[in-house]
Amino acid sequence: MNPKINLTIDGINVTVEAGTTILDAAKSISIKIPTLCYHPDLCVAGNCRVCVVEQEGVRNLLASCAVPASDGMIIRTNSLKVRTARKAVIELLLSEHNSECTKCYKNGTCELQTLAAEYKITDTTYVNLVPYHHYTIDNFSPSIIKDDSKCIRCQRCVRTCEQLQSVSALSVAYRGEHMKISTFMEKPMYDVVCTNCGQCVNRCPVGALVEKSYIDQVWDAIYDPNKHVVVQTAPAVRIALGEDLGLPHGEIVTGKMVAALKRLGFNAVLDTDFTADLTIMEEGTELLTRLSQALVDKDPNVALPMMTSCSPGWIKFIEHQFPQLLPNLSTCKSPQQMFGALAKTYYPQKRNLDPKNIVSVSIMPCTAKKFEADRPEMRDSGYKDVDYVLTTRELAVMIKQAGLHFDQLPEELFDSIMGQSTGAAVIFGATGGVMEAAIRTAYEIVTGREVPFDNLDIMPVRGMEGVKEASLAIEGALPEWDFLEGATLNVAIAHGLVNANRVMERVASGQCSYHFIEIMACPGGCLGGGGQPIPTNAEIREKRKEAIYREDSGMPLRKSHENPEVAAIYAEFLGKPLGHKSHELLHTHYVDRSEN
Amino acid sequence: MKNKNLKKTDVIFSCCVSGNEKFPILAGAIKKDPDLIIDEIIESGLKGRGGAGFPTGLKWKFAAMNRSLEKYVVCNADEGEPGTFKDREILLKVPEKVFAGMAICGQVIGAKKGYIYLRGEYLFMVPKLYEILDIFHAGITELGYDFHISILQGSGAYVCGEETALIESMEGKRGEARNKPPYPVADGFRNKPTIINNVETFVNVAMIQKYGVAAFKKLGTQDSQGSKVFSVSGDTPNPGVYELELGMKLSDFVDEFGDGDTKAVQVGGASGFCVPRRHFEETIIGFEGIPTGGSMMLFNSSRSMYNVLSNYLDFFADESCGQCTPCRVGCQQLTVGMKAIKNGEKDADYLNDLLKLADAMKITSKCGLGQSVANAFSSIVNNFKEEMIY
Numbered sequence: 001m002n003p004k005i006n007l008t009i010d011g012i013n014v015t016v017e018a019g020t021t022i023l024d025a026a027k028s029i030s031i032k033i034p035t036l037c038y039h040p041d042l043c044v045a046g047n048c049r050v051c052v053v054e055q056e057g058v059r060n061l062l063a064s065c066a067v068p069a070s071d072g073m074i075i076r077t078n079s080l081k082v083r084t085a086r087k088a089v090i091e092l093l094l095s096e097h098n099s100e101c102t103k104c105y106k107n108g109t110c111e112l113q114t115l116a117a118e119y120k121i122t123d124t125t126y127v128n129l130v131p132y133h134h135y136t137i138d139n140f141s142p143s144i145i146k147d148d149s150k151c152i153r154c155q156r157c158v159r160t161c162e163q164l165q166s167v168s169a170l171s172v173a174y175r176g177e178h179m180k181i182s183t184f185m186e187k188p189m190y191d192v193v194c195t196n197c198g199q200c201v202n203r204c205p206v207g208a209l210v211e212k213s214y215i216d217q218v219w220d221a222i223y224d225p226n227k228h229v230v231v232q233t234a235p236a237v238r239i240a241l242g243e244d245l246g247l248p249h250g251e252i253v254t255g256k257m258v259a260a261l262k263r264l265g266f267n268a269v270l271d272t273d274f275t276a277d278l279t280i281m282e283e284g285t286e287l288l289t290r291l292s293q294a295l296v297d298k299d300p301n302v303a304l305p306m307m308t309s310c311s312p313g314w315i316k317f318i319e320h321q322f323p324q325l326l327p328n329l330s331t332c333k334s335p336q337q338m339f340g341a342l343a344k345t346y347y348p349q350k351r352n353l354d355p356k357n358i359v360s361v362s363i364m365p366c367t368a369k370k371f372e373a374d375r376p377e378m379r380d381s382g383y384k385d386v387d388y389v390l391t392t393r394e395l396a397v398m399i400k401q402a403g404l405h406f407d408q409l410p411e412e413l414f415d416s417i418m419g420q421s422t423g424a425a426v427i428f429g430a431t432g433g434v435m436e437a438a439i440r441t442a443y444e445i446v447t448g449r450e451v452p453f454d455n456l457d458i459m460p461v462r463g464m465e466g467v468k469e470a471s472l473a474i475e476g477a478l479p480e481w482d483f484l485e486g487a488t489l490n491v492a493i494a495h496g497l498v499n500a501n502r503v504m505e506r507v508a509s510g511q512c513s514y515h516f517i518e519i520m521a522c523p524g525g526c527l528g529g530g531g532q533p534i535p536t537n538a539e540i541r542e543k544r545k546e547a548i549y550r551e552d553s554g555m556p557l558r559k560s561h562e563n564p565e566v567a568a569i570y571a572e573f574l575g576k577p578l579g580h581k582s583h584e585l586l587h588t589h590y591v592d593r594s595e596n
Numbered sequence: 597m598k599n600k601n602l603k604k605t606d607v608i609f610s611c612c613v614s615g616n617e618k619f620p621i622l623a624g625a626i627k628k629d630p631d632l633i634i635d636e637i638i639e640s641g642l643k644g645r646g647g648a649g650f651p652t653g654l655k656w657k658f659a660a661m662n663r664s665l666e667k668y669v670v671c672n673a674d675e676g677e678p679g680t681f682k683d684r685e686i687l688l689k690v691p692e693k694v695f696a697g698m699a700i701c702g703q704v705i706g707a708k709k710g711y712i713y714l715r716g717e718y719l720f721m722v723p724k725l726y727e728i729l730d731i732f733h734a735g736i737t738e739l740g741y742d743f744h745i746s747i748l749q750g751s752g753a754y755v756c757g758e759e760t761a762l763i764e765s766m767e768g769k770r771g772e773a774r775n776k777p778p779y780p781v782a783d784g785f786r787n788k789p790t791i792i793n794n795v796e797t798f799v800n801v802a803m804i805q806k807y808g809v810a811a812f813k814k815l816g817t818q819d820s821q822g823s824k825v826f827s828v829s830g831d832t833p834n835p836g837v838y839e840l841e842l843g844m845k846l847s848d849f850v851d852e853f854g855d856g857d858t859k860a861v862q863v864g865g866a867s868g869f870c871v872p873r874r875h876f877e878e879t880i881i882g883f884e885g886i887p888t889g890g891s892m893m894l895f896n897s898s899r900s901m902y903n904v905l906s907n908y909l910d911f912f913a914d915e916s917c918g919q920c921t922p923c924r925v926g927c928q929q930l931t932v933g934m935k936a937i938k939n940g941e942k943d944a945d946y947l948n949d950l951l952k953l954a955d956a957m958k959i960t961s962k963c964g965l966g967q968s969v970a971n972a973f974s975s976i977v978n979n980f981k982e983e984m985i986y
Binding site for chain 1: 753755770771772775777912913914915916917918919920921922924925926927928929932933936942949952953956958959960961962967
């Protein structure tokens, strides 16, 4: 335990552990110091200078986010000196910022706007510097828009991209008045190593980095009487959507979300969970096939460990950074794209619709899904499999636009077909969830018995450590799987690309004995996705995680292979996992992007 | 020297490396108890010669007390302050003294590696410096002492003269100041305790070792002990590098170096203070008055102080690293604000807003760059208000 520090903040004595910043010390006695560049997920930058406070006897103000409390400090957070200086800093930021708030995508959710409102900045003293800068807007990416005229240079995005994602697509360029957040050679985001994960979007305090919104296109489709608009909702949306609609963190809103989507006018409200279950069937079979090829056929060319392919940010990351490991990726499309391919083949066939009239929309916790839907490989139905991807945040906007009182909506059920779900699919939204779902099914296929964990909860693969490892001994294998008898299945799970990078370096160097690896690009998995409600932090992600596992344990069906609609689609349409039709619609290939 | 009150000295450049006795200072120092050397430097009153004036002995004591096994000595030769060119002269004429000072520091704090962070524009010196370094390294090896000096080059950013930005640059990163604390003495280069001193400071240490504390203290005043190398430029018939005792009156300095029509002296470069003629008599150059890293720019009555200030502001707006709001945006606002007043787009009262802004920059900026913009700005604006407006 660290030694204790005693200090005084605004006349109140406070005792904190050594190493605590002044900001956190103030927070512990309910004094809020405004911040902009500070983010609890990131290292301290101390560059916006909004959080400055006065220390008695010290001429210069201190950045409270960066300076640790020390014994005997006398701090004032709201003295004349502080107020004057802080207001000057806010006014300076505004003078360099394109302050056309009413035309901004972040209008109402902008941290700088909130701060300006708190300080009632009605008339700025300083010269508007925007005309002096040649700001550019990069809207080439299907996922992210970068508008430099809104940027306040807090570098949250830069730190996110480097520290959480080890991508460093965004970095600081030039200096002084020309200093900006830029990409390699100032290329568009679309053309660099950006994975479209949107973690920067999730942490940008202003409108400089936002998702590319397709709300209007979706409304147009809904209003078009000739279109049949189907919507799928990802597992992690239902445990976070409420946050943007006035409900507390970690509230499960599945039923209300379905009701809202129906009221918005979607013709069918379906569930990505259905294809998550389907993914388990395909991917589980793929893993067992690879293991069989390696162990029985002694085929030296089988790519193991196999790695999950659900997370499009992760896919683009490996395509850029570890192209030599692309064969290790499962060929399964992500649940979104499996759904998209089926929404324009199986679905219209069953519902007697013309696929060309179907508009397929997905609600995702993710900005990379927008890029994924745009990939040229994702047109196996003969059409664009997923037409529009909306983030959780965009859905919340639509719900508000429609005037729905979300908290008062009744709970409704998903439509069918392609609307049925299991607990195994729900947990796809948390790091370790795909692994747990896969083990629940694969173990049962191999042994004929349920996984040997209480209540099917495979605790070793759960939790928020960056990299998790687990081993599962297989005993009592059924005759057709006897080559696995006595084998130990080694798995690893990583979330956040910085952790993915660590695991991949180990895999690339041949220093590990994993068979199966789950990777999610975002911290905490999809529940911490770039398209989820803002803000995010460890505490919020923990609450979302708890909600996901609560939803799982409350489901009547908890294993993917028990999903009756999954059984039906194999019987009626696909044949069998990894069968011909599956290959055509549900599997894909990847692109080596190491050259760009 | 025609002015009798101005005390010219010759300590820094005097040659002390002669004949057979190649490393007399160092040979003496390495036999000494490190604590004794620290006490001597503290006793001498030596303050950092880069401009900020932190007591050198104290700094070294902090680093020496740190129990890390890996420590570094860095010589800040990123001489970028406008109007300063004395480190260049020192490195060209007496680099051995700099090396010796660094090696003494290494011995005192327990560092085996020293780096000279050399201004990008001083590339031309590198071959010569390495030549002398080779001899130096051979010499200290002969003495049985383990200390190695390398040269790292800056890339021309003014902010890299700020010690933590300098460290970032040494580590191959973008030159941006770090948050302080921690200070480099505890957590510097590669996160190890690091002493960063100006070129001239290291020479002073070597000279204190050679001549003794008492001799050093004979120079200068109570608050500003020792001598200082000045870079004299501007409207002067005698521009150049001069070593003078600290604590002189600015009027004596102007008497010696002015052209008879001096209206202002900018003491300490763009980040220093502008002193108008009416204050020459009462202004002391030293830590009791206006400290300086050595830059003394003289302006005669033909000069527009508005242009002088605009020039500084353009410089700061360009050289701010851009990370912190007050410095990045504040410098731009001061620049465009002054133009707006001059053009009549803003009225004269706006000067007061800008003076307040400069004050805010002084107390909110992350590093010394933004904190010191107000020095030149406020001293020029307050002393030459009419020139700013009309």
